[in-house]
Amino acid sequence: MKTSDLELANSSRRDFLQQSGAGAGALVLGSFWTAGANAEQSVTKPVDGAAFTPSALIKIAADGSVTLISKQPEIGQGIKTSLPMVIAEELEVNWKDVKIVQGDLNPAYGNQFAGGSLSTPLNYDEFLKLGALARTMLIEAAAQTWKVAAEECYAEKSKVIHKASKRQATYASLVSKAATLPVPDVKTIKLKDPAKYTLIGSRIGGVDNAAIVTGKPLFGIDVKLPGMLYAVYEKCPAFGGKVVSANLEAVKALPGVRDAFIIEGTDNLNGLMPGVAIIAESTWASFSARKQLKVVWDEGKVVNESWDDFSAKAVAASKQAGTINLRKDGDVNAALANAAKTVEASYSYPFISHASIEPQNCTAWYKPEDGSLEMWVPTQNPAAGQAIVTNVLKIPKEKITLHMTRSGGGFGRRLSADYVIEAAAIAMKVKAPVKLTWSREDDMRHDHYRAGGFHFLRGGVDAKGKLSAWHNHFVTFANRVTRDGKSVLQPGSGASLSGDEFPGRWVENCLLEQTPMETGVPMGPWRAPGSNVFAWVFHSFIDELAHAANRDPLEFRLEILGDKDVMQGTGERGQPYNVTRMRNVLKMVAEKSGWGKRKFPRGQGQGIAFHFSHRGYIAEVAEVTVSKDGQLKVDRVVVVTDIGSQIVNMSGAENQVQGSVIDGISTLMFPELDIQRGRIVQGNFGEYGLLRMPDSPTKIDVHFLKSNFPVTGLGEPAFPPLAPAVCNAIFAATGKRVRQLPLSRNDLRWS
Structure with missing residues (x-):
């Protein structure tokens, strides 16, 4: 070629x-x-x-x-x-x-x-x-x-x-x-x-x-080859289901359709899912034919799963000891019994989709004369695509050529390679290059989701208003996998809490435990895995404790961090946690935002949060207005980042921080997926809300604090602190706590 x-x-x-x-x-x-x-x-x-x-x-x-x-x-x-x-x-x-x-x-x-x-x-x-x-x-x-x-x-x-x-x-x-x-x-x-x-x-x-x-062809979905055919792939609506039969002959007779066939697939959620492929002369013809496809499915056991059942199981699990003990320091129960004030709260968040603007797609060309495969893929992890093709289809790696195209968004979704193996499997049955394109419904209902979760928290402060006890029972989700010949539960990406997460090891009396619930819903990394929800839970609850102690939320956080210029153990992803760096971004964001220097009227307020994520130290202050009828407007977000000694591209760096803030507000306010009968209910953006321009913050102030440390990335670190900063500002404005995501599920009206 x-x-x-x-x-x-x-x-x-x-x-x-x-x-x-x-x-x-x-x-x-x-x-x-x-x-x-x-x-x-x-x-x-x-x-x-x-x-x-x-x-x-x-x-x-x-x-x-x-x-x-x-x-x-x-x-x-x-x-x-x-x-x-x-x-x-x-x-x-x-x-x-x-x-x-x-x-x-x-x-x-x-x-x-x-x-x-x-x-x-x-x-x-x-x-x-x-x-x-x-x-x-x-x-x-x-x-x-x-x-x-x-x-x-x-x-x-x-x-x-x-x-x-x-x-x-x-x-x-x-x-x-x-x-x-x-x-x-x-x-x-x-x-x-x-x-x-x-x-x-x-x-x-x-x-x-x-x-x-100017609309030039850069993305995977733009690839066009001579003689190329177009494919769609229908999978069971319930996760893990298999094809029993399909009206293949009727579909093959439709205009523009070249072929239709069943692919048996594998039993691995992250492998080649069973389904029906339709090959046509255009994307329109393949999508149109799909509407006429009738499949009888064996829906399997996941059909018994629903979000309501998971919620009830989580509450029941919270009343018992966690099955996994992540950290136990001191005596939490005694500390709570002796605390001057205690707070108990439960926080929950749903499964959500990656919702990339460009749906999953892959163009593949299998050449039987030499057994080679050439692919054009918008991917975050090309080696994973190559590996799954080799493992499942037995095509040697040296026979696979993989061209990386630009991706229209990823957010962790394109680290998976399910759409790659689907295209490759289809290509092996088609004597021409073939482009597989997922519909928006495919993308939303067959995602590898950010896992939902439930946190049941107890905390106490002593007579001096100092944090004295912290207990978090995290009820999360896990898939059953085979490891070393044994069937085990593996928490989803971002659904496993570390015993080193802030503020665990900074509290003298701390108990962190986890209970996984088995699910057949596939999960995968979602922008700032784990941190994207943990920051909201931890810094919202810290704010609750600060107010219970009648303390300034900034002062309360600085006191928890301490003032020793030392590395405190290991943090997220095994990276050292430098207390001084975090204190510095906190102090700077307070200065740049004018923290505590203005008296806001009822309905307006400031909130603060920070988080260590992906080697970055980020602190944010949000200023919001909440109308009496509960309408939220984020007026300003001030962000201070320490990502090392250099900002490589100032334009790109500011873009990443601003994008994190906007994406953070969107994720806070709207998206959620309901699970019924082992399937995702929502299928398109009409049912799955995302941020619109009027809801964007009026102003985003971005500041970079350079430090004498290695340079790191910025695609994820600025995302996690946004949600708690906004929710803490909502409390300051209205006195109402947000303990359930998305925000649209909360009544923010005040009088």
């Missing part, structure tokens, strides 16, 4: 390498990562005047243009722009001369997933070194040409300059020479002084922005 056959504004890695070899005098540098290690080996190999490596990330052409491969998936977090900026900074090139090409899945690239806000921390240091290595070799090429010491030269704006004579050489004139040089030991490479950065920390628009706003 030739590049011209693809009507997709996205070059593959193979195309990049072919184009690299088209012109003589090109310098190509690559960096190899060993999974789980920090070691790297940079290479350059001259071949007929040009240089190629199988994992090339940098190409400087004879005309001076610079091409960088973006190896991470782009799902809207801006990584396709920001990570190349890191290379370009150390490379000392003009950003206008840089072209970014999306890379395919390639094991030589090392990690290639977008999740956990890890793209930046896993690549930042390595990309600095790679850019510096290329710059060093270009300087050496100039020095040898001029017969001077390399130390006498420096690079700037895509050229090398000799300090004494002011002689200049463009990168374009040096690439042929640089391509012949031995690669220096990366340990000898000198990085720039961050104080001299000119690109990192600036505002750079997304490299795909122009294509997006």
